[in-house]
Amino acid sequence: MKTWVDLQTDSFLDANARQRAIGLVDEGSFTELAGPMDRLQSPHLPLLGEAVEFDDGIVTGVGLIAKRAVFIASQEGRFIGGAVGEVHGAKMVATLKLALDSYEKMKKDNPSLPDNRGPVAVISFETGGVRLHESNAGLLAHAEVVDQIQKCRGKVPVIAVIGSKVGCFGGMGFVAAQTDVSIMSPFGRLGLTGPEVIEQEMGKDEFDSSDRSLVYRTTGGKHKYILGDANYLVEDSIGSFRQKLSEVLSLSQDEINAHRRIGSLRLVENQLNKVRLSITLKPKDSKDVWKYAGNDNPESLVDLSTSDFLSVARRLKFMAANEEV
Amino acid sequence: MAKQLLKLNFEFKAEQPMPIKESLHYGVVGSGDMEVIIEKKDLAGKAKFQVVTPVVGYDQVWEKVLGRFIDxxxxxxxxxxxxxxxxxxxxxxxxxxxxxxxxxxMKA
Structure with a gap:
């Protein structure tokens, strides 16, 4: 049996959803809510003859980091690729709702609650998006998660951690973009349309999904860090993610807000300018963008260790009018 | 006939049944994998199994594998x-x- 101490040095990539949930918070503090013993399984999969899981592929609960309540939803990629069905989605929504409800209660009991002492919500993404077997319910769940994230804004920081095998794709790519802070490892992958789907739809000439290096430098953590889609890049261990989380938790609400990638006119302007850049720059590869961002030898970044990468990599600058962050 | 999930039920009894102290969940339902919940229950010494699987036609194999586990x-x-x-x-x-x-x- 893995202890919490083992988990800290374990690869985040290889960890299952429950190990991530347990290891991201302080030792022994994780309490699973709506766990496998509650048998909240998908009502749809049995009708299609598909295997079910007692927790519907998501581990939800609450733990502590430095005495601060951390509500966690952690997706299990090995169960139908972490796809979001009705129950799976409802558990994620309820996790965010619980965090917000406890914030409201704390604020009511203690109106002078400092803004970095309230609860936070963490989503450990490992998903391809909607579970097609439950398409409408799955899509609706995405919308409800987004709705909850909006309700949490300015109250409960919502933090995305991405570093698992399946990555974070499809509708959940949109959801991850709307969180306040995103933390990735170089093995984390983030995007809308996954590599296999691009190849299937557009052909191997457009995107060769068997080219691992291409896949990682297009969707992986290093690229997302340079682009600004990931706020932080950390080593591939549960402990590294936990360490970064605890640093983020010490920030004030204003500082948390400054991490957002979308959510204001200014931020959207920045994103649109990056889209415009892709038209003028006509990049053939992520490395063209890395070069534009000021990395004179982009090829060298590909194989750098995380710490070496962080010490030399230059990030794309903020592109809203006459402003830099 | 539409595909559906099978529910298989088995029952065994060890010669000298040993109780468990706590209930447990283990495993992930990945492809080619399974999960299990083992719960303490007063069943007059018996061990009851329920298997939920999409695979048809392996009832006897399940019975052998689970029976051996209890043995x-x-x-x-x-x-x-x-x-x-x-x-x-x-x-x-x-x-x-x-x-x-x-x-x-867990007991330790």
């Missing part, structure tokens, strides 16, 4: 629920033994 572990007064997704008999045996090891670790 080896001597567990009794337990209710076992398995969610299976095409796990091979070897994988099933390994997962059940790992679950047992976890139970032992």
């Amino acid at each position: 080896e572990s001597n567990l009794g007064n337990i209710s076992v629920e398995i969610n299976d997704n095409n796990a091979t008999p070897e994988v099933v045996s390994i997962r059940l033994r790992q679950a047992l090891a976890e139970l032992a670790a």
